[in-house]
Amino acid sequence: MESYESIKKIYNFNEVDKGNLESLCTAAKQNADKFADLLYEFMSTFTNYNKFLGNTEVRKRHRERFKAWFIELFCGKYDEDYFIRVQKIGHVHADMGLPTHYVSATMSFVRNYIHQTILLSCPSEEERKNCRESVDKILDINLDILTSSYVDENKIYIARTKIENKIVKISEKISYYFDIALVVALVFTTFMIFVLFISDIYNFLRSASSFENSVINILGAMLIIWTIRELLEEELKRLKGKKFALNIFISLAMAAMLRKILIFSLEPHNSTEVIVLGFLVLILGIVYWLMNKSSN
Ligand code: HEM
Numbered sequence: 001m002e003s004y005e006s007i008k009k010i011y012n013f014n015e016v017d018k019g020n021l022e023s024l025c026t027a028a029k030q031n032a033d034k035f036a037d038l039l040y041e042f043m044s045t046f047t048n049y050n051k052f053l054g055n056t057e058v059r060k061r062h063r064e065r066f067k068a069w070f071i072e073l074f075c076g077k078y079d080e081d082y083f084i085r086v087q088k089i090g091h092v093h094a095d096m097g098l099p100t101h102y103v104s105a106t107m108s109f110v111r112n113y114i115h116q117t118i119l120l121s122c123p124s125e126e127e128r129k130n131c132r133e134s135v136d137k138i139l140d141i142n143l144d145i146l147t148s149s150y151v152d153e154n155k156i157y158i159a160r161t162k163i164e165n166k167i168v169k170i171s172e173k174i175s176y177y178f179d180i181a182l183v184v185a186l187v188f189t190t191f192m193i194f195v196l197f198i199s200d201i202y203n204f205l206r207s208a209s210s211f212e213n214s215v216i217n218i219l220g221a222m223l224i225i226w227t228i229r230e231l232l233e234e235e236l237k238r239l240k241g242k243k244f245a246l247n248i249f250i251s252l253a254m255a256a257m258l259r260k261i262l263i264f265s266l267e268p269h270n271s272t273e274v275i276v277l278g279f280l281v282l283i284l285g286i287v288y289w290l291m292n293k294s295s296n
Contacts, residue, residue, distance in 0.1 A: 003165075004083035007144070013137050018078060020127075020134035025075040027121035032067045035113055039066065042109045046102055065089075070110070073138055074118075080165065086142055090149030100147050107143045111136070179238060186232045193228060197221035213263075220259030227255040250288045257281050 008014075040063065043049055053059045069089065076082045093103060114135050122128035200221055204214035227248070234248045257277050264274045 004080050011137050011141050017134035017137055020131045021074045024118050027118050028071050028074040036063050036067050086145045090146040094149045100150050103146050111139050183235050190228045193224050216262045220262050223255045227252040247288055247291045250284050254281055254284045
């Protein structure tokens with residue numbers, strides 16, 4: 001999840017860019033109507049234009065809001081509220097199923113228009129070059145946010161309100177501490193299972209349990225150590241920002257049950273428990289298979 005500040009940092013958008021864009025603010029306001037006329041001429045070439053902007057009322061509303069967005073490209077404060085507004089536009093488009101390539105093509109039109117018209121108001125070639133860089137940055141940032149509303153993964157996250165932003169930040173912190181606690185607990189559990197593993201070997205050497213029982217117990221403990229190690233690895237990946245593989249939890253549960261089945265199978269009076277556990281392992285296996293199938 002990226003905050004609006006980190007987006008600015010990624011694009012190296014700074015106070016100089018803000019100043020450059022501000023110097024074009026008057027020209028943008030003066031050209032806004034002319035720009036809107038050309039823009040709708042361009043957008044009307046899209047195959048599904050009428051589906052989205054065929055209604056006169058909607059088109060009128062869109063024109064005014066588009067103009068406001070265009071002017072804010074130059075005269076904006078580029079603060080949290082600005083980014084919340086841009087993200088809202090993205091959500092409106094995504095909710096109505098507007099194709100992303102329409103948005104990208106429109107952004108390309110906007111870029112060309114600014115390069116060919118608005119930048120002409122710069123007094124020198126040097127200033128024009130600097131302003132062009134700033135214009136490209138703010139357009140790239142806008143396109144990034146507008147299109148990221150369409151995808152769930154790796155999406156740039158900007159809370160819709162300031163309160164939401166605070167809640168998300170607090171939740172992220174709490175979730176991080178829980179992750180750390182989970183890693184510590186997992187290390188501790190691995191250690192305990194390892195002790196169980198050693199004690200099984202010890203019992204075997206002391207001949208406290210039968211050879212068959214000892215081998216099954218040792219195998220079961222090894223199975224659990226192996227799956228806990230997988231779980232620990234997944235949790236560490238999550239801490240590094242990657243996605244958590246939930247199916248590891250299922251494998252851990254299966255390993256624990258298989259261990260029990262192995263142990264029960266050696267005892268003569270536990271056939272009902274073995275059947276119940278076998279049934280549960282079968283269900284977990286189906287869930288595991290379905291999860292793997294859907295992630296492919
Ligand atoms: C760079 C590209 C675009 C920008 C910056 C933009 C800007 C906006 C803005 C500011 C809104 C108002 C959002 C709100 O209610 O908060 C909006 C809504 C909308 N946009 Fe776009 N737009 C873009 C491309 C397009 C394209 C290509 C189409 C269709 C061909 C389109 C169709 C619409 C429609 C139908 C709405 C809802 C209008 C309403 O019901 O009020 N937009 N857009």
